Amino acid sequence: MSEDQRQLYYHDPFHDDQLQANHETLFSFFGPNPTLTDDSSPPNHQRVHNYMGLTRLFSTGSSDYNTPATNFGYSSSSPPLLFALEVDQKQPLAADIGNLFGVTAETTPVTPNSSSALSTSTDQAADDEHDQLQQDKKENQLKDLVENGGDSSKKVLIKQKKKDEKKKREPRFAFMTKSEIDHLEDGYRWRKYGQKAVKNSPYPRSYYRCTTQKCTVKKRVERSYQDPSTVITTYEGKHNHHLPSTLRGNVGGGMLYPPSMMAAQGRLMTEAAGGSSFPQHEFLGQIPHGFYNFGGGHGGGNGGAVSHYQQSTLTPIQQLQIPDYGLLQDMVPSMTFKQEPEFNQQA
DNA sequence: CGTTTTTGACCAGCGC
DNA sequence: GCGCTGGTCAAAAACG
Numbered sequence: 001m002s003e004d005q006r007q008l009y010y011h012d013p014f015h016d017d018q019l020q021a022n023h024e025t026l027f028s029f030f031g032p033n034p035t036l037t038d039d040s041s042p043p044n045h046q047r048v049h050n051y052m053g054l055t056r057l058f059s060t061g062s063s064d065y066n067t068p069a070t071n072f073g074y075s076s077s078s079p080p081l082l083f084a085l086e087v088d089q090k091q092p093l094a095a096d097i098g099n100l101f102g103v104t105a106e107t108t109p110v111t112p113n114s115s116s117a118l119s120t121s122t123d124q125a126a127d128d129e130h131d132q133l134q135q136d137k138k139e140n141q142l143k144d145l146v147e148n149g150g151d152s153s154k155k156v157l158i159k160q161k162k163k164d165e166k167k168k169r170e171p172r173f174a175f176m177t178k179s180e181i182d183h184l185e186d187g188y189r190w191r192k193y194g195q196k197a198v199k200n201s202p203y204p205r206s207y208y209r210c211t212t213q214k215c216t217v218k219k220r221v222e223r224s225y226q227d228p229s230t231v232i233t234t235y236e237g238k239h240n241h242h243l244p245s246t247l248r249g250n251v252g253g254g255m256l257y258p259p260s261m262m263a264a265q266g267r268l269m270t271e272a273a274g275g276s277s278f279p280q281h282e283f284l285g286q287i288p289h290g291f292y293n294f295g296g297g298h299g300g301g302n303g304g305a306v307s308h309y310q311q312s313t314l315t316p317i318q319q320l321q322i323p324d325y326g327l328l329q330d331m332v333p334s335m336t337f338k339q340e341p342e343f344n345q346q347a
Numbered sequence: 348c349g350t351t352t353t354t355g356a357c358c359a360g361c362g363c
Numbered sequence: 364g365c366g367c368t369g370g371t372c373a374a375a376a377a378c379g
Binding site: 196197205218 | 367369370
């Protein structure tokens with residue numbers, strides 16, 4: 001591992017409250033081009049292609065669109081996570097995070113020993129405590145209402161119940177992506193339904209909804225104001241459908257890795273997940289042969305590469321296990337993760 | 348013409 | 364209660 005990569009790892013664009021990381025899940029797949037800390041360097045290196053799809057990255061390739069979530073072991077007791085991914089792309093990125101995690105349950109406190117550049121764990125704990133207080137408060141209010149009786153109270157009660165139901169949020173998973181474009185292609189079709197200015201940030205936040213009927217998955221896309229080259233994509237909910245067969249300028253379900261990712265020795269920032277037990281695996285060796293030769297960057301026309309990729313035999317990694325999250329390699333069969341040594345040493 | 352994006356308005360939660 | 368902020372709605376505009 002290079003020093004640059006180390007720097008990249010410890011770059012912390014989320015120590016502020018911009019991401020609301022304590023509610024979310026952030027995963028980090030930083031690549032070998034640690035430009036997060038040095039964006040002054042022009043992209044003069046060859047960007048072989050700049051299109052990728054996490055759809056396949058995080059799905060096993062099986063037809064079970066919920067498999068990744070299952071494999072990831074996300075449950076009501078799972079702490080939030082946040083991925084960060086360097087894509088170094090100009091073309092859309094595919095990122096099927098929503099389907100990846102396919103979550104339905106609420107998040108619960110994260111393990112307190114999670115070392116985090118994101119400061120998510122302690123914040124999460126505090127937040128949950130706060131949530132609990134709020135919940136207690138509400139319960140007391142409801143109790144009062146019931147005890148006092150009366151029609152008006154009933155109405156308020158109903159309203160309150162509705163509120164509570166409405167407030168139940170799907171868990172969220174946020175990805176950091178080093179990208180020049182905001183909305184990253186991820187294999188699903190999204191309709192933008194809102195855009196808001198973000199406090200303390202010159203960059204707006206966009207709100208998208210999955211266009212598939214009865215699918216309630218949403219995602220938010222915003223650019224980090226601390227590192228404008230980084231896009232923060234937050235998924236909420238679980239897709240109840242497969243990838244659309246027809247996609248705009250995309251290959252349905254196709255997964256194309258950018259070289260930066262492929263050579264990334266993809267690593268996971270594990271602090272939110274308990275931070276530690278990633279075995280040392282190499283990633284580079286699993287790049288499908290000839291993968292770099294497809295025509296990404298030319299806009300579309302990448303079916304051949306997908307075909308090639310899909311035909312590639314990827315080395316399964318059985319040992320990769322994330323505490324509380326299950327086997328990540330089931331989700332990311334083409335990738336191995338290197339553990340940042342420092343993450344082993346809990347502060 | 349159907350779909351998607353834009354954008355101002357609206358609402359809810361929260362802190363003061 | 365008021366103001367701020369995040370999130371959503373929905374009509375109009377833009378797009379393919």
